[in-house]
Amino acid sequence: MNTFLWVIVPYLCLAVFVVGHIWRYRYDKFGWTTRSSQLYEDRLLRLGSPLFHFGMLGAVGGHVVGLLLPQSWTDAVGISDAAYHWGAVLGGLAAGVMLVVGMAILIYRRRTVGPVFSATTPMDKVMYAVLGVVVLLGMWNTVLGASGLEHYNYREGVSVWYRSFLAFQPQPELMAEAPIGFKLHALSAFVLFALWPFTRLVHVFSAPVGYVTRPYIVYRSRDERPLGNAAPRRGWDRVGS
Amino acid sequence: MRVMAQMAMVMNLDKCIGCHTCSVTCKQAWTNRAGTEYVWFNNVETRPGLGYPRGYEDQDTWQGGWVRKPNGRLELKAGGRWKKLFTIFSNPKMPSIQDYYEPWTYDYETLLNSPQTDTFPVARPKSLLSGKDMQVQWSANWDDDLGGSQEHAVRDEMLKGIEDKVKLEFEQTFMFYLPRICEHCLNPSCAASCPSGAIYKREEDGIVLVDQDRCRGWRMCVSGCPYKKVYFNHKTGKAEKCTFCYPRIEVGIPTVCAETCVGRLRYIGLMLYDADRVLEAAAVEDEHDLYEAQRSVFLDPRDPEVERAALAAGIAPDWIEAAKKSPVLRLINDYKVALPLHPEYRTMPMVWYIPPLSPVVDVIKETGHDAEDRGNLFAAIEALRIPVEYLANLFTAGDVEPVNDVLRKLAAMRSYMRDINLGRDTDESIPEAVGMTGEEMYEMFRLLAIAKYADRYVIPTAHAEQAHALEELATDCPVSSYDDNDMYFGEGSGPLTPVAVENFEMLRRRQTTDTVAAPPEKSRRVNLLNWDGRGTPEGLFPPKDGA
Ligand code: SF4
Numbered sequence: 001m002n003t004f005l006w007v008i009v010p011y012l013c014l015a016v017f018v019v020g021h022i023w024r025y026r027y028d029k030f031g032w033t034t035r036s037s038q039l040y041e042d043r044l045l046r047l048g049s050p051l052f053h054f055g056m057l058g059a060v061g062g063h064v065v066g067l068l069l070p071q072s073w074t075d076a077v078g079i080s081d082a083a084y085h086w087g088a089v090l091g092g093l094a095a096g097v098m099l100v101v102g103m104a105i106l107i108y109r110r111r112t113v114g115p116v117f118s119a120t121t122p123m124d125k126v127m128y129a130v131l132g133v134v135v136l137l138g139m140w141n142t143v144l145g146a147s148g149l150e151h152y153n154y155r156e157g158v159s160v161w162y163r164s165f166l167a168f169q170p171q172p173e174l175m176a177e178a179p180i181g182f183k184l185h186a187l188s189a190f191v192l193f194a195l196w197p198f199t200r201l202v203h204v205f206s207a208p209v210g211y212v213t214r215p216y217i218v219y220r221s222r223d224e225r226p227l228g229n230a231a232p233r234r235g236w237d238r239v240g241s
Numbered sequence: 242m243r244v245m246a247q248m249a250m251v252m253n254l255d256k257c258i259g260c261h262t263c264s265v266t267c268k269q270a271w272t273n274r275a276g277t278e279y280v281w282f283n284n285v286e287t288r289p290g291l292g293y294p295r296g297y298e299d300q301d302t303w304q305g306g307w308v309r310k311p312n313g314r315l316e317l318k319a320g321g322r323w324k325k326l327f328t329i330f331s332n333p334k335m336p337s338i339q340d341y342y343e344p345w346t347y348d349y350e351t352l353l354n355s356p357q358t359d360t361f362p363v364a365r366p367k368s369l370l371s372g373k374d375m376q377v378q379w380s381a382n383w384d385d386d387l388g389g390s391q392e393h394a395v396r397d398e399m400l401k402g403i404e405d406k407v408k409l410e411f412e413q414t415f416m417f418y419l420p421r422i423c424e425h426c427l428n429p430s431c432a433a434s435c436p437s438g439a440i441y442k443r444e445e446d447g448i449v450l451v452d453q454d455r456c457r458g459w460r461m462c463v464s465g466c467p468y469k470k471v472y473f474n475h476k477t478g479k480a481e482k483c484t485f486c487y488p489r490i491e492v493g494i495p496t497v498c499a500e501t502c503v504g505r506l507r508y509i510g511l512m513l514y515d516a517d518r519v520l521e522a523a524a525v526e527d528e529h530d531l532y533e534a535q536r537s538v539f540l541d542p543r544d545p546e547v548e549r550a551a552l553a554a555g556i557a558p559d560w561i562e563a564a565k566k567s568p569v570l571r572l573i574n575d576y577k578v579a580l581p582l583h584p585e586y587r588t589m590p591m592v593w594y595i596p597p598l599s600p601v602v603d604v605i606k607e608t609g610h611d612a613e614d615r616g617n618l619f620a621a622i623e624a625l626r627i628p629v630e631y632l633a634n635l636f637t638a639g640d641v642e643p644v645n646d647v648l649r650k651l652a653a654m655r656s657y658m659r660d661i662n663l664g665r666d667t668d669e670s671i672p673e674a675v676g677m678t679g680e681e682m683y684e685m686f687r688l689l690a691i692a693k694y695a696d697r698y699v700i701p702t703a704h705a706e707q708a709h710a711l712e713e714l715a716t717d718c719p720v721s722s723y724d725d726n727d728m729y730f731g732e733g734s735g736p737l738t739p740v741a742v743e744n745f746e747m748l749r750r751r752q753t754t755d756t757v758a759a760p761p762e763k764s765r766r767v768n769l770l771n772w773d774g775r776g777t778p779e780g781l782f783p784p785k786d787g788a
């Protein structure tokens with residue numbers, strides 16, 4: 001059972017995640033978009049979307065630190081466990097509250113604003129449900145940890161397992177000892193990763209960082225590849241193709 | 242000097258009758274799909290009026306285009322790259338669908354399915370966004386023909402600063418139509434605003450396009466374009482904009498809006514310009530200098546030095562020839578009667594306009610004076626501050642002098658041509674008064690009034706050697722004419738004829754032949770798609786016995 005939950009399922013989801021993205025990028029560049037609904041409604045989005053996205057960036061940042069940085073490293077630079085704990089709890093709570101409030105606004109908006117609701121696909125709904133579960137479970141763990149009701153040092157459990165998973169030497173027994181909240185959070189997150197390439201979440205991977213350095217105006221020659229349905233005729237392929 | 246070619250358009254506003262044919266044919270060609278219901282690549286607005294989307298010219302609100310910073314450099318008005326990225330989750334300047342209009346259809350079913358009733362059944366408007374009943378409150382042309390009305394025109398941004406002089410009383414009002422497409426700017430702020438780099442300017446002909454495979458729906462171009470000519474397709478989640486009908490331009494035929502324009506007021510041709518000087522010109526300090534600055538960026542292809550530089554820059558000889566014959570070049574640089582729309586946005590727009598003389602002429606006519614007399618016209622241009630200042634706000638960032646010059650030229654042409662039409666001796670002092678020769682004036686008249694198709698549209702075809710890369714010419718066969726004669730091995734053989742060309746040729750044939758539907762050179766072939774239902778085209782039925 002442990003092997004199934006903490007080895008097979010995660011690797012399956014990871015495989016779907018990677019292959020799914022490659023497939024989607026090759027066959028559906030046209031569908032690769034944020035599918036923004038700002039045109040329909042602005043007032044709620046103006047509040048909810050930045051809250052949600054910046055909260056999410058904070059949460060992702062927290063996960064990178066918590067999951068990928070070994071405890072020995074923070075110890076080495078002289079951050080005490082208590083300092084780390086409070087930093088993580090406060091940062092996690094701030095990001096989590098932004099995230100949850102933002103998401104609540106966005107879901108409320110999606111349901112109540114007519115045009116936005118009718119532009120919502122079934123895939124969107126599934127994605128929202130899974131994402132909501134992941135976020136709420138994560139929030140649950142953070143709150144439990146902050147209130148001191150639960151003493152679990154995930155940096156000696158979940159994090160080590162996660163790194164072992166990424167290194168392809170999984171240690172499922174570490175996960176088996178984790179509290180149920182962490183287990184569920186991790187599992188639902190893997191489901192989300194498996195869904196990812198087939199949802200609008202793909203827009204995460206087109207975060208336009210290149211914008212900062214590229215020249216303002218882009219010049220391009222007419223497309224080299226034939227467009228539309230009129231392919232070059234046989235025998236007329238370009239030199240070198 | 243870095244010579245580049247730009248496909249450009251000039252519209253002669255005096256001839257626009259506001260029929261919206263251009264908008265409708267454009268919509269049929271490009272935006273008759275779900276998600277683009279509200280998208281009008283071409284729209285015709287009544288001025289004074291609010292335009293489309295409502296009040297788009299108010300850049301204090303919309304923050305489109307560029308501004309000149311104190312250090313003399315240009316910056317996007319809505320903020321630089323970091324600010325763009327920071328506000329990417331909710332674009333603060335994005336117009337909402339209400340600023341355009343909520344697209345709708347009617348519930349026609351009720352008309353068909355209604356049981357017998359005493360009252361006539363009504364088809365209710367249904368929103369195309371939510372599918373619910375809705376109240377129609379605005380649309381792309383809600384203030385059509387209401388120029389000057391208290392309700393709408395007073396909110397026209399271009400009347401700011403002259404509002405006290407403007408009495409929008411009915412009898413003192415003036416009105417004209419302004420057809421608008423994307424300006425295919427030399428310094429496009431839409432492209433500069435796009436975080437993904439999906440909007441690009443084609444090197445060959447300067448057409449600005451959105452790469453649909455690279456657009457990620459960040460919406461920054463929508464707010465970045467001061468003319469609001471990038472639209473967001475709410476079904477696909479991608480930006481779309483006027484394409485200058487590039488598949489047609491590539492094969493040498495004009496855009497759909499120009500082709501179908503009832504007033505025949507659109508001119509299409511090439512402009513050569515010095516790409517190295519664009520930024521400098523767009524950043525001149527005084528807004529009033531922007532018109533002249535942009536003109537100074539254009540190069541004269543008839544200058545041998547320019548021609549050499551253009552050849553060196555890889556511009557093909559046939560394109561340079563076309564640039565020499567460009568009607569756009571003549572209107573912008575030779576006669577100087579065309580002006581750019583809102584040069585103050587500093588995007589260097591490339592669809593220019595000949596301002597209308599009609600507001601002036603109409604006033605003279607109403608007072609019972611001779612509206613073709615040079616003296617009357619010149620005096621009226623001086624006296625009628627309001628229309629002139631309004632036009633200046635549109636075309637020269639508020640500088641009335643260039644507008645006055647153009648109007649005087651148009652007025653002079655009017656009186657000069659009257660003498661010719663009445664068979665009287667011409668008065669050479671008339672063209673002289675506006676700095677032209679009689680011959681120039683006559684040539685200008687011909688171009689403005691009676692130019693033939695081939696004079697209005699001088700469009701070189703895309704290079705044959707690149708042809709296989711183009712959408713419509715996906716073949717390497719260097720065919721420059723699509724005569725039916727080059728079908729050597731029977732009908733249907735030979736290179737594929739692009740659909741646009743085939744349709745175009747068929748229409749042309751039908752419009753220019755005397756027979757009803759059958760093209761003489763193809764007596765046995767009947768294309769029912771192009772049959773207008775009149776008569777029995779030859780070849781539709783087998784020949785009768787004995788006939
Ligand atoms: S007018 Fe056209 S080219 Fe110019 S900024 Fe707007 S969309 Fe871009």
Ligand code: SF4
Pocket residue numbers: 256257258259260261262263264285418420501502503504505506
């Ligand atoms: S088709 Fe021509 S005349 Fe009619 S509205 Fe359009 S530009 Fe004006």
